[in-house]
Amino acid sequence: MKKIFLYVAIGLTLLAIPATVFLVGQQQEIRKRAAPATTLSLSPTTVTKEINETFKLNVDIDPATNQVTTVKVYLTYDPAVLTATAITNGANAPKILTSGIIESGTASITVGAASNAQPIATRGTVAVITLQAIAGTGTATSNVQFASNTFVGGLNEPTANVLVGTTGASVTVSGAAPSLTPTATPSATLTSTLTPTLPATTSGEATSSAIQIVSPTANDSVTSTSPTIQGKAPPGSTVTLTIYSEPQTVTVTVDADGNWSYTPTTALETGPHNVVASVITASGATETASTSFVISGEEGSSSDIPVSGSIETTILLMAIGIALLLFGAIVPI
The missing domain is CATH 2.60.40.680 (Immunoglobulin-like)
Known part of the structure; x- marks a missing residue:
């Protein structure tokens, strides 16, 4: 009877492996599409x-x-x-x-x-x-x-x-x-x-209309859950900033030197995040800049993007370990 119970447990464990990997993959695919x-x-x-x-x-x-x-x-x-x-x-x-x-x-x-x-x-x-x-x-x-x-x-x-x-x-x-x-x-x-006035205004807007995010840099790893986001845009313009994946949308005003910055008032979760900054130019077009970074918490600078992909491997190795332990328990019987 004990042997039958162990066989049933092994079967359920082996069935759970592909199901778990599939569900994790689906969640990651949804995040990717978003x-x-x-x-x-x-x-x-x-x-x-x-x-x-x-x-x-x-x-x-x-x-x-x-x-x-x-x-x-x-x-x-x-x-x-x-x-x-x-x-x-x-x-x-x-x-x-x-x-x-x-x-x-x-x-x-x-x-x-x-x-x-x-x-x-x-x-x-x-x-x-x-x-x-x-x-x-x-x-x-x-x-x-x-x-x-x-x-x-x-x-x-x-x-x-x-x-x-x-x-x-x-x-x-x-x-x-x-x-x-x-x-x-x-x-x-x-x-x-x-x-004379129109070309001067237009040319001034054209040279300074590009919006940039200078910090954090692409795929940067930070430890703070409220990292300061900094960038450049035309002086006096308004930058709309959206932080994903728990969306926070705010507006900041660019100073006279063309600099802007924002520190989230609500702490971000550990893991990958995207930032999209946008500004409307004088011609009516919306110019955008984006970057991605990883909040690594106390772990510091482990890896950047691969964090999201390591879950499948961890689950798979744990499931295989459980299966081997169960098989080992059967052998002496």
Whole structure:
């Protein structure tokens, strides 16, 4: 009877080995898919229209490795040049979770995948906005861009924003800009003052618009559960910072020297983490930078990324050890 009991125990142990390894692998695969990688863009990126003409812009998604379930689209535009007449979902997002809202200079809508079993995993259009040109832009352009609260939710990570970048659209409306039409005299003066100022501002933004995370460096191993995250961005701009995997999203202001830093107020768990920093440039594009690091706790600098993969090996070796012990217990009987 004792021998039968041992055989049953061995059988259950051997069955548990592949099941445990499979479940651990599934958890790691879910974490891998949840890493932020999605981008949103408007298409076409450049539009030329006449006053009173209407046109559509598609909100296109590239989920990369993410499995997307929710997209909250927030768009901004110049109400003196454009007016939105409609915003709805696209073919790649068959569900409207929150109906479109149009206000002066803004438009928003929340759309979703067909179900969690059918997430958005391929490139396509998730929303469409219809705009009308109501005034000319002269020789300049008017930008339609994504607001900083645009959100993309991934499968099994409903509160984490997996969005890493956006690209807006530039609209040119034929005809003089509204501010230049009232009188001819100010018009000449304004053109003269605007021309030198605009290139100076644009070129200044272009040189300092890149956002960087300088610390911690990629795959760095740190012991503190509240590591200080530091970086660089255009002076005076606002950086949106998201720390995964227990998402913490905050905003920090860049100082006059182009430096920013943040220390988490809630301690992070031991293990791997991703940081995504984003800033909206003057052209309406969202520039992002990301890095990954490992909180190793008291162990110090063991290994960086391989920590997550060592669980399977440990479980497998423990199971084999148990099985051998049980087999050894049978031999003397």
